[in-house]
Amino acid sequence: xxxxxxxxxxxxxxxxxxxxxxxxxxxxxxxxxxxxxxxxxxxxxxxxxxxxxxxxxxxxxxxxxxxxxxxxxxxxxxxxxxxxxxxxxxxxxxxxxxxxxxxxxxxxxxxxxxxxxxxxxxxxxxxxxxxxxxxxxxxxxxxxxxxxxxxxxxxxxxxxxxxxxxxxxxxxxxxxxxxxxxxxxxxxxxxxxxxxxxxxxxxxxxxxxxxxxxxxxxxxxxxxxxxxxxxxxxxxxxxxxxxxxxxxxxxxxxxxxxxxxxxxxxxxxxxxxxxxxxxxxxxxxxxxxxxxxxxxxxxxxxxxxxxxxxxxxxxxxxxxxxxxxxxxxxxxxxxxxxxxxxxxxxxxxxxxx
Amino acid sequence: xxxxxxxxxxxxxxxxxxxxxxxxxxxxxxxxxxxxxxxxxxxxxxxxxxxxxxxxxxxxxxxxxxxxxxxxxxxxxx
Numbered sequence: 001x002x003x004x005x006x007x008x009x010x011x012x013x014x015x016x017x018x019x020x021x022x023x024x025x026x027x028x029x030x031x032x033x034x035x036x037x038x039x040x041x042x043x044x045x046x047x048x049x050x051x052x053x054x055x056x057x058x059x060x061x062x063x064x065x066x067x068x069x070x071x072x073x074x075x076x077x078x079x080x081x082x083x084x085x086x087x088x089x090x091x092x093x094x095x096x097x098x099x100x101x102x103x104x105x106x107x108x109x110x111x112x113x114x115x116x117x118x119x120x121x122x123x124x125x126x127x128x129x130x131x132x133x134x135x136x137x138x139x140x141x142x143x144x145x146x147x148x149x150x151x152x153x154x155x156x157x158x159x160x161x162x163x164x165x166x167x168x169x170x171x172x173x174x175x176x177x178x179x180x181x182x183x184x185x186x187x188x189x190x191x192x193x194x195x196x197x198x199x200x201x202x203x204x205x206x207x208x209x210x211x212x213x214x215x216x217x218x219x220x221x222x223x224x225x226x227x228x229x230x231x232x233x234x235x236x237x238x239x240x241x242x243x244x245x246x247x248x249x250x251x252x253x254x255x256x257x258x259x260x261x262x263x264x265x266x267x268x269x270x271x272x273x274x275x276x277x278x279x280x281x282x283x284x285x286x287x288x289x290x291x292x293x294x295x296x297x298x299x300x301x302x303x304x305x306x307x308x309x310x311x312x313x314x315x316x317x318x319x320x321x322x323x324x325x326x327x328x329x330x331x332x333x334x335x336x337x338x339x340x341x342x343x344x345x346x347x348x349x350x351x352x353x
Numbered sequence: 354x355x356x357x358x359x360x361x362x363x364x365x366x367x368x369x370x371x372x373x374x375x376x377x378x379x380x381x382x383x384x385x386x387x388x389x390x391x392x393x394x395x396x397x398x399x400x401x402x403x404x405x406x407x408x409x410x411x412x413x414x415x416x417x418x419x420x421x422x423x424x425x426x427x428x429x430x431x
Contacts (some may be wrong), residue, residue, distance in 0.1 A: 043392040160387075220384065234388030235380070242408045274392040278408055 001250050003063035007183040013173035013346035015069035016310040017061045018050040018297060020352045025049070030159035045273025049166030049298035051151045058089050058147035059097050061169035061353060066143060068348040069171050072139050075141065077106050082133055082142035082174075083113035084281055084303050090115060103263045112139060119198070120269050120330025122146055124338050127172065127326075128186050134176045142171040148301040153200055155225035157216070161232050164272070166298035169183040170306035173215070173346070183339035185256045186246055194333035196235035202227035204263055209294020226343070237288070237330075241275045245329045245337075247283045252325065252337040253283075262320040263289065265313060269329055270294035270304035277332075279327070302328065307350075314347040356402070357429045360424070363397045364417055379416035392422075402429045 025047060028342040034307070040046055046244065052061070062085070070077065083105075085098040092100075098113040107113070112133070118125045123146050130144045147169035154161045154251045202213035213227030226229070253260060264286050266278045270293055291312035300307055305326050309317060316322055321343040329335035354362075364375055368385045386394070395406050395414065402403050404427040406414070414420040421431045 039393050040389050043389055043396065055379055073409055229409070234393070238388040238391065242411055246408060272392075274396065281405065 002188045003255055004128055004132070004188070005129040005188040006128070006186070008128070008137070008176060008178050008180050009097050009174055010177050011172055011340065011345055012070050012175045012181045012340050013073045013305055013348070014170065014310050015065045015072075015172040015348035015351070016168060017351040017353050018306045019052045019056065019061070019063035019082070019353070020305075021051045021053060022050050022065045022102070023051045025163045025259045026054050028159070030157070030162060032222070043272065043274050044164060045294050046298045047162060047290045049151075050168060052149050052167045056149070056353070057091050058149045058167070058169060059085075059091050059101055059104070061144045061149075061167065062101060062147040063170070064351045064353040065104055065144045065169045065171045066145070068351060069173060069227065069346070070304075070346045072346045073173055073256070074187065075173070080107050080129060080143055081111055082139045083107060083111055084116060084126055084142060084144045084148045084314065086118050086122040086214050088301065089150060089152055089288045090117070091342050105241060109250050109264065118302055119332065119334070119337045120271065120299070120301050120304070121328035121332070121334045123172070123305040124326055124328040124336035125188070125334070126176075126302065127184065127338060128188070128336065130174055131184050134174055135292045137178065139177055140176045142174040144174055146170050146172075146302040146306060148303055149299060150222050150230075153228065153230050155216075155229040157223040157224035159299045160234055161230060164232070164299050166300045166304040168297060168300040168307050170303045171179065172306055176338045185339040186336060187253065187255060187336070188336040189244065190246060190334045191225070191244070191335065192332065192334055194240055197240060197333055198230065198331040200228060200230045235305060238275070240333050241271055241329060242278055244333070244335045245269075245327050246279045247327070248337045249279070249283060249325065249327050256337060256339055258325070263325055264322060265324045266290045267305045267308055267324060267326045269327060270297070270299055270308060270338060271330070272299070278344050301330065310347055311350055314349075317342050317345050318347050319344065356429060358429050359399075359401045360421070363394065363401050365399055367394050375417050379419075398424065402427065404429065
């Protein structure tokens with residue numbers, strides 16, 4: 001277990017953007033019967049998801065999320081000196097999307113900007129990376145952007161993935177503050193032996209895209225995909241998700257001597273309700289402290305924690321101090337947990353694009 | 354309804370199988386018993402017997418027969 005304490009940095013604002021188009025899981029043309037659909041919906045808790053229109057990328061959603069947040073914070077674009085773009089569905093192979101975003105957002109040429117190709121643990125990992133850089137005091141303001149267009153690299157004919165994943169972007173504004181009372185406290189883990197549990201095999205340098213990789217194949221009834229599509233090995237992921245995240249949270253709680261009863265919120269990666277509820281109950285955290293957004297947005301990878309904060313907890317986040325735990329887990333396989341505090345932050349209303 | 358009848362009914366409903374198939378039923382032996390099927394099965398067993406299956410036991414319910422062993426830990430005799 002790796003651990004990290006990052007002082008002198010605080011979250012000052014959050015925003016989110018989702019595509020306007022809603023895809024209802026009950027209406028998908030993949031089910032053998034309505035009963036088949038209802039079973040999946042009830043177990044996962046995912047009723048509907050937001051899906052980008054053709055031509056829209058994750059960075060388009062990111063731009064729409066950044067704009068209102070900058071206005072609400074009253075931040076001048078020139079004052080931002082760190083841009084961290086956490087996204088696995090990048091615009092181009094090269095250059096990094098953060099460079100394109102620097103130009104589109106009109107940020108300073110003196111900005112430190114880079115991509116982190118993280119997945120479902122990406123908010124925790126991105127927060128660790130961004131806050132660590134800020135904590136030195138040389139960089140003062142950061143936009144941590146999590147964005148994903150999961151529906152663009154998953155088969156629409158694969159009932160094992162289509163009902164689960166959605167598209168979204170979220171922005172976390174971070175600021176250096178030498179007077180900040182509460183550090184971020186993290187623990188991390190990785191298990192690369194599980195790399196194939198969630199994998200898009202073709203399209204990289206190990207397995208380049210070939211004509212064969214672009215041919216659809218039927219692997220089972222209701223499971224048709226190309227070699228470039230993301231494969232989610234359900235049982236491997238399930239096995240991972242019920243073991244590692246609760247273990248990670250227990251490590252965090254133990255290492256930093258956290259009084260679980262004083263926690264205001266536990267923000268879990270929105271994988272599926274069954275898994276998240278098992279995690280919640282195993283930690284004996286009351287249901288009202290563990291908000292869900294997966295019913296309306298599905299699994300949106302690393303966006304899921306900030307999107308849940310914006311859409312489910314904006315009132316509490318803007319009005320008072322909150323002691324929060326977060327836990328992200330997924331592709332890699334990787335996981336990470338964090339304790340963080342917010343105090344009357346800006347929460348821009350969710351944007352639809 | 355006896356515990357065994359309740360137990361059988363859960364598997365029959367979850368995986369749409371006949372009673373005659375139950376003894377050989379295991380994860381992956383029918384298309385419906387996939388990862389989603391595993392979640393549905395655990396939820397239905399929890400409801401039927403008013404128990405909460407712990408995380409470490411969820412994956413041990415890998416067959417009709419093994420499920421009986423796991424439920425025994427929760428005081429459910431079948």
